[in-house]
Amino acid sequence: MQELPTSLCSEGQDSVLNKRKRKSQKMSTQENNSDEIRGIASDINRLCMNELYLDVEVEDQRLPGHRYILAARSEYFRALLYGDMAESKEREIRLEVPVEAFRVILEYIYSDKLPLSTLAVDKIIDVLVLAHLYGLKDVETAISKYLQQNLAVSNVIVILNAARLYDLDQLTAGCLMFMDNNMVDLLKHDSIQMLSKESFEEVLGRESFSAPEVEIFRTLCKWRENNPNEDNQTLFSLVRLPLMTIDDLLHVVRPSGIFKSDIIFDAIDQVNIGKNLPHRVVTLPGENLTSAKPLAQPFVLVVKLQSQVVVSVSVSCDQTHWDSVGNVIVPYRTISPVLITPRTVRYIRITSISCGIENCDLKAMYKE
Incomplete structure (x- = not known):
């Protein structure tokens, strides 16, 4: 093996060492810069609710603020504090807002943090209102996502009303889907009396809100009592009387x-x-629909029996009027699919023609 001259080896080693040194210095500089950034953020965060260097106070409780920071973070405050408004010349500005919600907004402005998990839903809605007023889109988005992840029967109504008011389409869609999936419990809950007329009309117009029609009617009657000044004729026109x-x-x-x-x-x-x-129906691809929930069709009925048998299949929505799908021969221990033409179904009835039915496995799957 040929050896390199000593001078070249030394130069090569020096070159490698110098590269490593420069890289180490660069990384050290980056780390120092990162520490500086964290330090600046920490210093700004410490100014939140701090009277040090304050030059503006908000509300009766005299919440301390700093013009430059408020203006830099919000166009609303930029116009208020540096525009032609009277507040731009005042040391104290008055805002008719919920103090607790404004404290949360201040914390976000100074630190980029939103302590939503520590707040009740009504307080979060207050923060949403201020975020919309101050043009803080990131806060609106964060609140929308948080509320959608924490929907419950007890809070979905107030959240839906707020989502519609501030045009939060994704949150509105999430609320409506949650209501579809929890319609029976929702109709029994007192919070539904807080539903706005416009939101109620949207809910009742949805095909997927397949609650018992008589319960919808009873809920509307109670809503009318609690909202005597509202025109309720359009709401009652959405009740589907033939489904009772x-x-x-x-x-x-x-x-x-x-x-x-x-x-x-x-x-x-x-x-x-x-x-x-006029049935209310919903499609649920991939789910076994052999339950008492109304379905949108077509779907495939899958029958499996322990012995060969000829069966008659009928479907119904009320267990009074039955429509025959036809007769099917089900071979021994095999799966026999039956395609049912488009219709709405709540009940499926299988009766044996040739002999008794034992150990019957039944699935109804929506066919797209």
């Missing part, structure tokens, strides 16, 4: 006096016929 039983129409709807008798009798005629009813 005749008993409900005669003993729940008719005594209320909300609908004229001829409208109720027309609904009774539709119930008796049992066809082309």
Whole structure:
């Protein structure tokens, strides 16, 4: 093996050492800069609610603030404190806002932090209102995501009202989907009486809000009592009377006096016929739909029996009017799919023609 001259080796080693030294110095400089940035951020954070160097005070509680920082973080405060408004010449400015929510906004302005997990939903809504007023889009987005992740039957109404008011489309969609999936519990909860008329109309117009129609009607009656100054005719026009039983129409709807008798009798005629009813339906691809939940069709019915048998398959929405799908031969221990044409179904009935049915496995899957 040929050896390199000593001088070249030394130069090469020096070159490598110098590169390593320069790299180490560069990394050290970057680390120092990072420390400086963290120090600056920490210093600004310490100014929050601190009277040191303050040059502006907010609200009756005299919350301390700093013009340059407020103006740099919000166009609203930039215009307020450095524009042509009277507040630009005042040491103290008055804002008619919730103090607790404004403290949260101040903390965000000074530190980029939002302690949402420590706040109740109503307080978070207050912060959302201020964020919208002050043009803090990042705060609006963060609050929208947090609320969507923490939806509950007890808070979804107030969140939906706020989402619609401030045009938060993604949060609105999340609230409506949550309501679809929790409709029965929601109709029983007192919070639904806080739902705005516009939001209620949107909810009732959705095909996927497939709650029992008589419960929807009862909830609307209670909502009308709590909101006497609202025009409720458009809301009641969204109630689908033919989806109720005749008993409900005669003993729940008719005594209320909300609908004229001829409208109720027309609904009774539709119930008796049992066809082309205005069902509320939803599609659930990939789920086994053999439950009592109304479905949008078509779907595939899969039958598996322990012995070969001929079965008759019928479907219904009310267990009174049954539509025959047809007869199917199910071979021994094999799966036999049955494609059902588009229709709305709540109940599936399988009856044996050739012999008894034992150990029947049944699945209903939506077919796209």
